[in-house]
Amino acid sequence: MLVLASASPRRQELLRNAGFTFEVQPADIPEDALPEEAARDCAERLARDKALAVARQRPHDLVLGADTVVVVDGQLLGKPTDAADAARMLRMLSGREHQVITGVCLVVSGQSSVASETTLVTVNELTDQDIADYVASGEPMDKAGAYAIQGPASRWIPRIEGDYSNVVGLPVALVFRMLREVSSQFSVLGSQKTRGSQGS
Secondary structure, three states: OOOOOOOOHHHHHHHHHOOOOEEEEOOOOOOOOOOOHHHHHHHHHHHHHHHHHHOOOOOOOOOHHHEEEEOOEEEEEEOOOHHHHHHHHHHOOOOOEEEEEEEEEEEOEEEEEEEEEEEEEEOOOOOOOHHHEEEOOOOOHHHHHHHOOOOOOHOOOOOEOOOOOHHOOOHHHHHHHHHHHHHHOHHHHOOHHHHHHOOO
């Protein structure tokens, strides 16, 4: 069984829309970056930590962990701590290009496979009123970088370069590719390809 180690409704929806059959068991771990940690390293480490935390409780299942971070000017933006923090992040993103990086980890039989995807996102200039209204809506509060590309914030994003689903929270094509690779390496996952691609 594929187990998603995340409570994110966006990740769950992406997997369901792609035809994956899975269970959800969120990992309860701190999601803080380490001092001087690079963004990609942080995303991959947290994805691994989430997957391993759940895999210890589900040793016979294939566990998928993921973590998304936003990077602008070399500064890593996670989920905002409060409304003021969300407004600060949105001001940083206004009128600029930033990176969205999602780390992905698959764990099976105690062995882990880790990768990540990066997408470039361009944001138009935001007015103070744009930011105030968006923060007041509450939508930024549980999102890396304080925005959701699939919601009202889409009106400010004229283009992206890379995987759209990655910006939503999970690079589905990368996950599918990793599932294929894992299922070919471990005989215990002989039927996982069918489960993942056909939803059986």
